[in-house]
Amino acid sequence: MNTPRHALIAGAGIGGLTAALALARAGLRVTMLERAPALDEVGAGLQLAPNASGVLRELGILPRLEGLAQAPERVRVRSSSSGSDLMVLPLGREALARWGAPTLVVHRADLQGALLAAAREQPSITLRTGVEVEGMTREGAGVRVHMQGETIDGDLLIGADGAHSRIRRQLGLGGAPVYSGRTAWRALVPAADAPAFARAPETQLWLGARAHLVHYPLRQGSLVNIVAITEDDWRGEGESRFWSEPGAPRDVLRRFGDWTRDPLRLLEKAPDWRRWPLFDLEPLKRWTSGPVALLGDAAHPMLPFFAQGAAQSIEDAAALGAAFTPRDGATPSVTRAFADYERMRAARAARVQIASRRQGVIYHLPGPAAVLRNMAMRALPQEAVAARFDWLYTYKK
Template structure:
């Protein structure tokens, strides 16, 4: 990567220093996925990560067929399958009564219809697989690089880091997450607090308490709360996520770990759900935010992708999946760019191709969360009846999200 350390204002942009093709800001799943895809295409790619190492935090992650199809095309799906678990079914239960509301096959006809498996795995495992593959493909991955600004001059993007280093590139992809500093280049919006927080726990299977289902993804729906459980790492670990409406967060007084709030949130749930709270990490929780969809992700030669462009709540398990879709879409669109002057059209095409789809996922995730968390009798009755009326052959709620044709529309 061509760079000048501490470059003063007014430096000659025609000094003969060769620009690189693509620079990616952010080394999370979306950033390294984009690096892998573009390096496979033959592009020169540098990834700048502000942290001292390329590492993901968190616990379990669900990869639906719209993402695993792409992982297969990149040659990493076999590693993902080795590290993860292919659950047999997705099961929804009422957290207050324990009644099963519906279940869906995640293998068999489901996998055949969508052309790829449904996989659950540890977030750090997916990230590590993508980092290794991106490095092998030729990506230049750099840490301790805190990007503070990107500007475009004469069709060249200039990226400045906090230590005064300046990078030049044909295109910059801002994939720096929910709290993206680069999003300010295109929007003055703020993150939207949902009022809900998540506690997570990924622990050895033999240490998990009250586990009666080690093969499926199980979701318990309760009043202003829900719980998700599934196995990880070839069944050697068990993942639990508890999400509930936090009084302190709703008041703007978020407390990282409030055990009393956690216990109170599930007080009306069946004993099995209450006991499952013991499988959670107790010292940290994650407040849940998203943003309103925006139409424009482009500023000069900078393009937002992933959570920087379209952060979403997790109710459809699509955050990482949509970032992977972004990487694949940009890879396909940019493949035809042979002249630097063609990049502006490519960025505009990506924006127009992806914005409507990701906005639909963002809005549907919010609606899905509201349906899961109803807390009065009539809405709960209607929700449960809707779930129980679903037939195995009914794919109307999944075709738009998982189908191969839906991604390009």
């Protein structure tokens, strides 16, 4: 029997963990290298679109999310000035039939926990935490990863080290992400404190001038997850760490002061806010170089206007697993598998990056342009609304 290939993965975020599971399933031995000392419970809610939940189902992760993830009944788009509905996208049985998998919302920590538990059950996956990848060199046909005071060799390396990826920089595949002029403010409100409209089992999206707001119930309705996105002139330095910068409630409320009363009643209940400056990057032309490939935010940092960053990293993982799956009894070479992976993923992820950017412009339109957008949204039949998402929510390998 051949010795299984050894894959190194830099970064154990949602992308890295899902890739580890997909590669292990394809028969590879996997070592994950994560700089955080522990995979702590951090973060807030994540929307898992059908293109992501379908992959998680295939990997056996969905049953682990039972009782943790929930399925909103619809997405309701609302006007920030009148509170009226602009558009409703049902997510019930019809949507399930249409896109083949459910739309879910889940706490990021619960998804990470489910992926981690699955990885721990796989003898072919090793997770090392508290090790920072400092760089890599080519070693024969393989790769040597350098960490403080030690190195580790593998047949291939996956750079799943996030939007500010060191691996991407070292390979020269793309520059540093650029601050987009937008900040996401995130908060969790105990459901008992939230106004009734925010406890409805649906995702609500409010559109305002140069700002929008998304909220949905989380963890069996015990919490309401809020993401408020504003345009601003943040001038922070370098990489802002996820979920790490506190934000002042009065700063958030000031930005939404001219909105209708309902959303304000919800925002006022947030016990504390975290701010997350949003970065953007032009789509990369190449995702791979020799025995190294990028995955997740490292390959395609994107603005969160379609809530697709994690979903795309989950799609990446599935494609990577498929690319390494033995055919006619033979495991594809790394060169062949990476070529297939790039072909399956680069154009699609680039399309999502660009569409997300465009969606941000549409969501934040001010003045007469917003009036026209709202009229167009109100006039759109429900079938036409759903059809606009077919390309995004249906994942094909």
